[in-house]
Amino acid sequence: MYQPRYPSFSIARSVSRSASSSVLGQTLEESAPRGQALLSLAETDSLRSRFFSWRGASGRRYVCSVFQSGEESFVADVTNGVVIGVAREGAATRPVCVFLAQERSYGDRRGLREIARELGVAEWHVHFCADAASLRDLSASLLN
Numbered sequence: 001m002y003q004p005r006y007p008s009f010s011i012a013r014s015v016s017r018s019a020s021s022s023v024l025g026q027t028l029e030e031s032a033p034r035g036q037a038l039l040s041l042a043e044t045d046s047l048r049s050r051f052f053s054w055r056g057a058s059g060r061r062y063v064c065s066v067f068q069s070g071e072e073s074f075v076a077d078v079t080n081g082v083v084i085g086v087a088r089e090g091a092a093t094r095p096v097c098v099f100l101a102q103e104r105s106y107g108d109r110r111g112l113r114e115i116a117r118e119l120g121v122a123e124w125h126v127h128f129c130a131d132a133a134s135l136r137d138l139s140a141s142l143l144n
Contacts, residue, residue, distance in 0.1 A: 034054065034055030034141065035052060035053065035054045035055070035093055035095070035142075036052070036053060037049075037051070037052055037053075038051050038052070038053060038063065049066060050065060050066050051063060051064065051065060051066060052064050052066050052093075052125050054084065054095075054125070054127075054138060054141070054142060055141060056134070056137030056138050056140070056141045057137050057138075057140035057141040058137050060137060062082070062127045062134065062137075062138060063127070064084065064125035064126055064127045065125070065126050065128065066123050066124070066125055067123065067124040067125075067126065068122070068123055068124075069116050069121055069122050069123065069124075071124070072109045072112040072113050072116065072124070073109050075101075075112055075124045075126060076106070076107050076108050076109045076111075076112055077106070077107060078101040078126055078128070079101060079102065079106060080101060080102060080128065080129055081100075081101045081126050081127055081128040081129060082098065082099075082100060082101070082126070082127045082134050082135050082138055083098070083099055083100070083101050083124060083125070083126050084097070084098050084124070084125040084126075084127075084138065084142065085097040085098075085115060085116065085119055085121040085123075085124060086121065086122060086123040086124070086125055087119065087120045087121060087122055088122040088123065095125075095142040095143065096119040096120065096121060097115060097119055097121070097143075098135065098138055098139045098142055098143055099135070100132065100135050101126070112124070
C-alpha cells in the first residue's frame with residue numbers, strides 16, 4: 001500500500017515575476033510549483049484540458065495526461081508513471097499528492113476514489129513511463 005505525500009503549501013494561479021515577497025531567499029514564483037497548460041494546445045477545444053505540464057525541482061518539465069475525478073478507472077490501470085492528485089480552487093491548481101503508480105495495487109479504483117474524496121482531488125495528472133527519479137524531482141517541487 002502506498003502512502004501519498006501531502007503538501008505544506010497552496011499556490012496562486014499567477015504570481016508576478018517581480019514579486020518582492022520571499023520565502024527562504026526565493027521569490028514567491030520561484031518557491032511555488034511550476035504548472036501550466038500546454039501553450040501549443042491553447043487553441044484546441046478538445047485537447048486543451050487533457051494535458052498539463054509540471055516543472056520538477058531540477059527545472060525539467062513533465063508533460064502529464066489529465067484525467068478528471070470520476071475517471072479513476074483509467075488511472076487505476078496505469079502500471080508505470082507518476083500520478084499527481086490535483087485540487088482546483090476556482091482558477092487555482094494545487095497538487096495534493098504525488099506517488100508512483102507502481103506503488104499501489106493495479107486496478108485499485110476504490111483506493112483512488114477514497115484519496116480523491118479525502119484530499120479534494122478534482123483531477124489526476126499522469127506522467128507516463130516515469131521512474132523513481134522523476135517522482136523525487138516532481139515531489140521536491142510540488143510538495144515541499
